[in-house]
Amino acid sequence: MPVEGLAEVREGDDLGALIAAAVDLEDADVVVVAQKVVSKAEGRVRALEGVEPSRYARGISGERDPRQTEVILDETARIVRLRPPLLIAQTNHGFVCASAGVDASNAPRTGMVVLLPEDPDASAERIRARLQERTGRDVAVLVTDSFGRAWREGTTDVAIGAAGLRVLVDLRGRRDSTGYELHATTIAVADEIAGAAELVMGKLSRVPAAVVRGLDLTGSGKGKDLVMPPDRDLFR
C-alpha cells in the first residue's frame, strides 16, 4: 500500500510522525521509506556551489559536473569500477552502487545533491521508534534505495537500513519436500520487500513510502547484514 498525501519533505521533518498521520498501521507491518526522503529529513544534502573539485575528480568526471564527482569521492571508500562518467563505488558504509549513492534527482533545489544517510540502520531505528510512539504498533522499517546490478538491466530497490525485521532468511540445513538438504540458500527477504514496495512507490509520483502487510518476519536484522563481506565477494 502506498503512503500518499505526504508533503515535500524538508530538513528537520519528523518522518515517523508524518507517516503515522498518513496511514493506519498494524502490528508486524513493514514500513518502507525511500532513502531520498530520509536523507532530506536528515539534512544529508550538499550544495555544489563552493565545492572545489580535485584534479582527479575533474579527470574522471566525463560529462558529469566535476563538483558532483568531488562529492561522490567524499562518499567513496573504494572505486570498484570506473567508466566515466559511470563510477561504481563502495561507499563508506560498504554498499556497492553507482556514484556512491549521490544523486541530483529529487534534490531540494537545482545545484544540490542528495547523499545516502550517514547510518541508514540508525535512521530506520529512529523512524521505527517514532512510529511505535505515535501508533502503539510494533512495526518494522526499511530504508531503501534503487541500486543497479551486475549482469542485469535496470535497477531494483534494495534495503540499505532496517529495524525490527529479519533481513535474511537462512534455509541452510533444512530439507526440501524430497528430503534433499538445501545448501547455500539464504533469501534476502528485505531486498524482495524493498522491490515489492517500489512497485507502488514510483520515482515520479511523489510516494516516498509504502506499507507491506501480511509477512511474518519480525526480527532484528540490519541493512549492513545484506552487504557481502569483501573476502567472500568475487566481484569487488
Added chain:
Amino acid sequence: MPVEGLAEVREGDDLGALIAAAVDLEDADVVVVAQKVVSKAEGRVRALEGVEPSRYARGISGERDPRQTEVILDETARIVRLRPPLLIAQTNHGFVCASAGVDASNAPRTGMVVLLPEDPDASAERIRARLQERTGRDVAVLVTDSFGRAWREGTTDVAIGAAGLRVLVDLRGRRDSTGYELHATTIAVADEIAGAAELVMGKLSRVPAAVVRGLDLTGSGKGKDLVMPPDRDLFR
C-alpha cells in the same frame, strides 16, 4: 497470493491448466511460476547416473559431485568466476548465475538435477496461452529463479522468462517533481515482481506459483531483455 494445492509436478504436466484450476484469475494478473516446476514439467532434468565427468570437471568440482559439475559445464557458455565448488557461469541463454542454474534441490528424485528451461520466454508464453485458453483472462506470466548477486548477501528471485508484461520501465527523459530530468533510471519491474512473489512462495512449502494483482504493466517484454549486454557489463 500464493497458488496452493498443486500436486507434485511431473514431466508432461500441463502447468497452465493446473494453475487455471487452482486460482481465480483476473485480467492483468501476473502469474509467477517458479523455474523448478517449469523445468520439471518440460523434462529439463538429468540423471547423474551414466554422466562421465571430464578431467576438467573433476578438477574444479571441490566437494561437488563431479558428474553434476559436468552437467553444469554443459549449460555454461562462459565461466565468469570460479572458486570451487562455487562456479558463477554465463548460461547458454546469457544469464549469469551460480552453477549455470543447475540444482539438485527439489529434483524428481535423488541422483537427478534440474536444469533451467531451454527457452524460459517460450515457456512463459506457452503457460500464458494455456491460462488464457482456460480462463479467458488476459494475464501475464513470469518464470522466476533465485539468483545470487554481486556485493550483496542472499538470493532474490528474478525473472528469467516473461510473457505479456513490461519487464523494464524506462523513466529516462522524464522529469521528477522538481523538473530535474532523470538519467539512467530504468526500473527492472519484472525482477521486483519476482521477488514480491517469492515472499509468498517459499522454498520449502511447495507453493510453486503466485499471483500478483493490481499492477498495470501489460506489455511485451522478455526475460532476455533483463540480461545486460556483455559490452555494457563491467562485471562479466
